[in-house]
Amino acid sequence: MKELAIKGTIIDNNSKDVYDYFEIEHTAPKDIINELDGDDIKITVNSYGGLVNAGVEIYTALKAYEGNVTIDVVTAGSAASVIAMAGDTVRMSPAGQLMIHNVWTQATGDHNEMDHTSQVLKQANHALANAYQLKTGRTHEEIIQWMDEETWITAKQAVELGFADEVLFTNDANISLLASVGTPILSQETMNKLRQLKQNKQENKTEEQEQSFIDQLFF
Structure with missing residues (x-):
């Protein structure tokens, strides 16, 4: 089984050269997609999130992958929590957390631009909620409410709510946890x-x- 890691900030492929050069911890879609060769894979996720589109690209590639995908969560926030939902099996560190929240951005312009941006963000929330709903079987309305409240979910809660399938180390599961801290999007x-x-x-x-x-x- 191939082992991969998603850690640091989730960035787009075009930004990777700068993050690489200055050794800023990150994951870009091609870091994962280029490793998908048909074998079963285990991915350790330890990230507070990053760019929505990059996270969705990784999530979609993993959902479409023909091999079995096991995802072990240390911390999965924001876009990283969406990626975690792509696992055929999702396992949580007993000390780990998931965090789901509304999409956010920065915008400039007049009131028309602000109204338009608000609608775009709301649509993005509903789109991401589909990934959580597909994994958990919870209602769309429940998930949207949890996102609106910025909900932090423990390992035990993740299993109870359907975001994860098991808690690590409680059923002889084994993993090498990777330490990581969040880095900001530049x-x-x-x-x-x-x-x-x-x-x-x-x-x-x-x-x-x-x-x-x-x-x-x-x-």
């Missing part, structure tokens, strides 16, 4: 600055020039 402005820093390093800028640039970075 803004496009910060991404551009980091790409410039990467280019400066490659062009052998002086240490003084490099430090001056670093001082301008805001995460």
Whole structure:
């Protein structure tokens, strides 16, 4: 059985070069999809989430995968909790948690743009709720309410509610848990600055020039 890990921030493939270069913990869709070769897989999830579209891409690929998918959850928040729902078997660390909540974004514009953004977010909530509903068998209305309340779910509760199939270590299940902390999604402005820093390093800028640039970075 092949073993994979989803940890750190869930990002899109286009941002991977910056996260890789600066060794920021992350998972992009291609990190998982490129490893799907037909074998049964076990994926350890330890992530507070990230980009919705990237999470949905991973979830969809795993749901369509012909091999058996076992997902072991240490922490699965936001987009990572959606990915966890793709497991044929979902197992939770006894100290682990799932977190589901409403989709959020940033927007600028007039009141029409704000109204439109609100509707887009509501539709995204309903779309993601389908993944939770498919796994749990709970009603759509229940799940939407839990998302609206930002619900944190323990291992025992996850099994009771249908988000997970078993709690690890209680039935001789075994796993090597991977420690991880959440990392923020970098803004496009910060991404551009980091790409410039990467280019400066490659062009052998002086240490003084490099430090001056670093001082301008805001995460």
